[in-house]
Amino acid sequence: MRNGIELRRARVRYGPLEALHGVTLAAPAPGLTILLGRNGSGRTTTLRALAGTAPLTTGAVTWDGTDVTRLPAHARARRGLCFVPDGQAVFGHLTVAENLRLSAPGSGPGGDLSPALDAYPELRPLLPRPAGTLSGGEQRMLAVSRALLTAGARVILVDEPTQGMSPAVASRTYALLAGLSRRDPPTCVMTAEQRLPSGLREHAGRTAVVVHELRRGAVVFSGEAAELSRRTPET
Numbered sequence: 001m002r003n004g005i006e007l008r009r010a011r012v013r014y015g016p017l018e019a020l021h022g023v024t025l026a027a028p029a030p031g032l033t034i035l036l037g038r039n040g041s042g043r044t045t046t047l048r049a050l051a052g053t054a055p056l057t058t059g060a061v062t063w064d065g066t067d068v069t070r071l072p073a074h075a076r077a078r079r080g081l082c083f084v085p086d087g088q089a090v091f092g093h094l095t096v097a098e099n100l101r102l103s104a105p106g107s108g109p110g111g112d113l114s115p116a117l118d119a120y121p122e123l124r125p126l127l128p129r130p131a132g133t134l135s136g137g138e139q140r141m142l143a144v145s146r147a148l149l150t151a152g153a154r155v156i157l158v159d160e161p162t163q164g165m166s167p168a169v170a171s172r173t174y175a176l177l178a179g180l181s182r183r184d185p186p187t188c189v190m191t192a193e194q195r196l197p198s199g200l201r202e203h204a205g206r207t208a209v210v211v212h213e214l215r216r217g218a219v220v221f222s223g224e225a226a227e228l229s230r231r232t233p234e235t
Helices: 043-051 073-079 096-103 114-119 121-126 136-149 167-181 200-204 225-230
Strands: 004-014 017-028 031-036 058-063 081-084 155-159 188-193 209-215 218-224
Touching: 004 043, 004 188, 017 043, 017 188, 017 209, 017 218, 031 043, 031 167, 043 081, 043 155, 043 188, 073 081, 081 136, 096 121, 096 136, 114 121, 114 136, 121 136, 136 155, 136 167, 155 167, 167 188, 209 225, 218 225
Parallel strands: 031 188, 031 209, 081 155, 155 188
Antiparallel strands: 004 017, 004 058, 017 031, 209 218
């Protein structure tokens, strides 16, 4: 794949347990890719493998056709990869404003926070509060804002972006993520979810949506979201 990020025959072990069993999948750029699966399916490990925080036992990570398997997580971040994990995604002892400034262009007191506050006006009255005092949904808004503020992000990985959000805010979040995928230069956006977000076609607009479904560390489906929705549920 010329543009985007992918795993090739990737295996990841945690001690004696193998979490990924030769996973091959691709996330194009531009585009929105969704990893589906229940807890324990390998969704989070897949994101961590792409981000460089879960080393591969065997296999490879390629980015825009270049092998980056040996590139550490911090080097991938400098190259334009933004990873928003599902837990500990904000600095609880810092205020909301301080968390946002860590990712804002021109980090510091003069950093421009407007992209995050325009996307999530709910955060504006919370700016002086410690992030650790926010509700789960508010913390997810703050975490996703990292991707909105990170200048030059070319790969954006978000684990369960809408956890704890109201349906209206969740819908807005997927519209925002789809919009990020259409930025210039081409941006790859990948999220991990337990189930396909409702109204995904409406949220994504004209953005192509690719879905990979995982079970027990293996890919059982890869294709467009519309194909998955037409599949007959297993009995």
